[in-house]
Amino acid sequence: MEKLYENFECLALSGGVGGAKLVLGLSKILSAEQLTVVANTGDDFKHLGLNISPDLDTIMYTLANLNNAELGWGQMGETWQFLQALDRLDEETWFKIGDRDLATHIVRTLKLDYGLTLSQVTEDLCRSLGVKHSVIPMTNDRVGTVVHTDTGESIPFQEYFVRDRCNPKVRNFDFQGIKTAFPSPGFLKSLNSPKLRLIIICPSNPFVSIDPILQVSGVLDRIVERRIPVVAISPIVGGQALKGPAAKMMRELGKTPSASTVAEHYLTVYGDILTGFIIDEEDRILESNLSGMGLQTTVTNTVMITLQDRINLAHESLRFANGFKI
Amino acid sequence: MEKLYENFECLALSGGVGGAKLVLGLSKILSAEQLTVVANTGDDFKHLGLNISPDLDTIMYTLANLNNAELGWGQMGETWQFLQALDRLDEETWFKIGDRDLATHIVRTLKLDYGLTLSQVTEDLCRSLGVKHSVIPMTNDRVGTVVHTDTGESIPFQEYFVRDRCNPKVRNFDFQGIKTAFPSPGFLKSLNSPKLRLIIICPSNPFVSIDPILQVSGVLDRIVERRIPVVAISPIVGGQALKGPAAKMMRELGKTPSASTVAEHYLTVYGDILTGFIIDEEDRILESNLSGMGLQTTVTNTVMITLQDRINLAHESLRFANGFKI
Numbered sequence: 001m002e003k004l005y006e007n008f009e010c011l012a013l014s015g016g017v018g019g020a021k022l023v024l025g026l027s028k029i030l031s032a033e034q035l036t037v038v039a040n041t042g043d044d045f046k047h048l049g050l051n052i053s054p055d056l057d058t059i060m061y062t063l064a065n066l067n068n069a070e071l072g073w074g075q076m077g078e079t080w081q082f083l084q085a086l087d088r089l090d091e092e093t094w095f096k097i098g099d100r101d102l103a104t105h106i107v108r109t110l111k112l113d114y115g116l117t118l119s120q121v122t123e124d125l126c127r128s129l130g131v132k133h134s135v136i137p138m139t140n141d142r143v144g145t146v147v148h149t150d151t152g153e154s155i156p157f158q159e160y161f162v163r164d165r166c167n168p169k170v171r172n173f174d175f176q177g178i179k180t181a182f183p184s185p186g187f188l189k190s191l192n193s194p195k196l197r198l199i200i201i202c203p204s205n206p207f208v209s210i211d212p213i214l215q216v217s218g219v220l221d222r223i224v225e226r227r228i229p230v231v232a233i234s235p236i237v238g239g240q241a242l243k244g245p246a247a248k249m250m251r252e253l254g255k256t257p258s259a260s261t262v263a264e265h266y267l268t269v270y271g272d273i274l275t276g277f278i279i280d281e282e283d284r285i286l287e288s289n290l291s292g293m294g295l296q297t298t299v300t301n302t303v304m305i306t307l308q309d310r311i312n313l314a315h316e317s318l319r320f321a322n323g324f325k326i
Numbered sequence: 327m328e329k330l331y332e333n334f335e336c337l338a339l340s341g342g343v344g345g346a347k348l349v350l351g352l353s354k355i356l357s358a359e360q361l362t363v364v365a366n367t368g369d370d371f372k373h374l375g376l377n378i379s380p381d382l383d384t385i386m387y388t389l390a391n392l393n394n395a396e397l398g399w400g401q402m403g404e405t406w407q408f409l410q411a412l413d414r415l416d417e418e419t420w421f422k423i424g425d426r427d428l429a430t431h432i433v434r435t436l437k438l439d440y441g442l443t444l445s446q447v448t449e450d451l452c453r454s455l456g457v458k459h460s461v462i463p464m465t466n467d468r469v470g471t472v473v474h475t476d477t478g479e480s481i482p483f484q485e486y487f488v489r490d491r492c493n494p495k496v497r498n499f500d501f502q503g504i505k506t507a508f509p510s511p512g513f514l515k516s517l518n519s520p521k522l523r524l525i526i527i528c529p530s531n532p533f534v535s536i537d538p539i540l541q542v543s544g545v546l547d548r549i550v551e552r553r554i555p556v557v558a559i560s561p562i563v564g565g566q567a568l569k570g571p572a573a574k575m576m577r578e579l580g581k582t583p584s585a586s587t588v589a590e591h592y593l594t595v596y597g598d599i600l601t602g603f604i605i606d607e608e609d610r611i612l613e614s615n616l617s618g619m620g621l622q623t624t625v626t627n628t629v630m631i632t633l634q635d636r637i638n639l640a641h642e643s644l645r646f647a648n649g650f651k652i
Contacts, residue, residue: 048432048433048436049432049435049436049439050432075411077407078407079405079407079425081403081404081405081407081424081425081426082408082425082426082428082429082432083429084426085401085425085426085427085428085429085430086429086432086433088429088454088455089429089430089433089451089454089455090454091429091433098407099405099407099408099411099425099428100407100408100410100411101411102408102411102425102428103408103409103411103412103414103415103417104411104415106374106375106376106408106412107374107412107415107417109375110374110375113375125415128414128415128416129414129415
C-alpha cells in the first residue's frame with residue numbers, strides 16, 4: 001500500500017469530529033511526511049479569556065487517541081470540577097470545558113500571549129501529545145464565523161452552535177477577517193509542494209467548516225492552479241448529517257439536505273474545484289445526478305463507526321483519487 | 327458578646343493559612359460591618375498566564391467553608407485532572423492548581439483583564455461564594471515579594487515557597503513595587519473609619535505576610551496616627567512555626583525562633599506599633615521578656631485545631647484588646 005503512495009503528499013481539509021475520523025484513517029495509511037491536515041479555525045473563539053480552537057483540538061486529540069468519543073469534544077475521561085466551581089462563581093458555563101481539556105486552552109493562550117503563532121502553538125501541543133502528523137490551522141490570523149439568522153440576529157459561531165444548540169434558523173454565514181487572513185505557513189507549504197498529489201475535503205460541514213478554509217486569501221486560486229485531484233466526501237448520508245447541523249442548515253437555506261446539495265454547493269461557490277465525490281452506499285441513487293454535474297463519483301461506506309471503517313474510507317479515498325489522470 | 331462590640335470595627339491583617347484560621351474565628355463573633363480583613367498580596371503572581379492570589383484565596387475559601395484543610399490551599403475535594411493534562415503538555419506543574427481552584431484564577435484573570443481592580447474582583451468572588459465579611463487586598467497595585475538567598479540568588483516568592491519548598495537559605499526580602507503601592511480603597515476606608523477600634527495582626531509570617539501589608543505606602547503612618555490598640559498573635563509556638571517557614575527564616579536571619587523574636591521584629595522595624603501581644607501557653611516563660619520590651623502580653627491557647635479553638639482565640643484577642651485604654 002505504502003509503495004503506491006511513494007513520493008506522494010496529501011492535504012486534508014477538515015472541520016471537527018467527522019473530518020477527524022477520516023483524518024485518523026488517513027494517518028494510519030500515510031506517513032507524517034505524506035499527510036498534512038489543515039483545520040478550520042473559523043470556530044475559534046476567546047472564552048473566559050482563553051483561546052479555544054475546537055477543530056484543531058478535536059483533530060489533535062483524535063490523532064493522539066485522547067479524544068472523548070462520547071462527547072465529540074474534549075479529552076477522554078473528562079471531569080467537570082472546574083465547570084462546577086465556575087458555576088459557583090456565577091460565570092457562564094454553557095461552553096463545557098473539561099478539566100483536562102482546559103490544560104490545552106491555558107497552554108495555547110499562554111503561548112499565543114508570548115507571541116507564538118497558532119501554528120507554532122499547535123505544533124508544540126502536537127509534539128507533547130505524540131501526534132506525528134502535521135495538524136495545521138488554516139491561518140494564523142483571526143477569523144470568526146458569524147451566523148446570520150432569520151430574525152436578523154448575528155451570532156458568533158460557538159454561541160449559535162453550543163449555547164443556542166443550533167436552534168436559530170440560519171440565513172447565511174460570514175467569516176469575519178477572512179479577506180485579510182493569510183494561509184498559515186504550513187498550509188502554504190503543502191499547497192506549494194511539488195509532491196502534493198491530492199487534496200481531500202473531509203466529510204465536514206461545507207458551510208461552516210470547509211468554506212472558511214477555502215476562502216482564506218489565495219487558497220482557492222492556488223488549489224485551482226495546482227490541477228491535482230480534489231476529492232470530497234459527503235457529510236450527508238441519506239439526507240441526514242451524521243453529526244452536527246449541516247442538514248438543518250440546508251433546509252433553512254432552502255435546499256434539500258442531500259449529498260448532491262453538498263456537491264452542488266462546492267461547484268456553485270468554487271467553480272470546478274471538485275474532481276471527485278464520494279457518497280455513501282445509501283445514496284447510490286444520487287450517482288447519476290452527480291454525473292450530470294460532471295462529477296466522477298464513487299460509492300462506498302462513509303459511515304465511520306469503527307477504526308477499520310475510518311481506515312477503509314481513507315483507503316477508498318486514496319484509491320479513488322489515484323484513478324484520476326489530470 | 328455582640329453588645330460589647332457595638333459601634334466597633336476591627337481590622338485584621340492576615341497572610342494565608344494561620345491568619346485565615348483566626349479570621350474565621352473573628353467572623354463568627356463580629357458582623358460583616360464590624361470586621362475587615364486585609365490580605366497580603368506580595369505572594370501574588372502570574373502563573374500560566376493566570377493571576378494567582380494565594381492569601382486572598384485561602385481567606386476567601388476559609389470564610390466560604392470551601393478551603394482544603396489538608397493541603398492548606400485550594401478548595402475542598404480538589405482533583406488534579408488539569409494538572410495531569412498540563413504535565414502531559416510538558417508544562418511546569420510545581421504549582422499545584424486543583425481543578426476547582428482553577429476556576430477562581432481564571433475568573434480573576436478575566437476580570438482583571440477587563441479592567442476591574444483586584445479589590446473589585448475579590449468582592450465579586452466573595453459575593454459569589456457567599457462570603458459576607460470584607461476580604462480586601464492590601465493594595466490594587468502590583469507588589470512582588472522576592473527572596474534574596476545566601477547564594478546571592480533572588481527568587482520570586484512562590485518559586486522559593488512552592489517550587490523550592492523553602493529550601494534556599496534566606497538573607498532578606500524585597501517587596502518589589504511596595505513604595506509606589508497604595509492601600510486599596512477598602513483598606514484605606516477601614517484605616518480611616520472613626521469606628522475603627524482595633525487592629526489585629528494575625529498569627530502569620532511576619533517577614534513575608536505581615537511586613538508587606540505594613541509597608542504599603544502610608545499604612546504604618548496611618549496606623550500610628552490612629553492611636554488604637556494593635557494586637558499581634560505570635561505565629562511561633564515553642565520555637566516552632568505552626569505552619570510555614572517563619573522559624574526557619576528566623577534561624578537563617580541569625581535570630582532565635584521564638585515568639586519574642588516576632589515581637590522584637592515588629593518593634594524594631596515599626597517602632598512602638600504593637601500595643602499587645604498574644605502568646606501560647608507553651609511560651610508562658612517569655613512573658614517577662616516581653617514585658618521588658620514594654621509589651622502587654624496575654625497567654626492563651628493559640629494553636630487552632632478546632633473551629634472552637636479559632637473562636638476562642640478570636641474572643642481572647644478581642645477581650646484582651648478591650649482592656650486597653652488608649
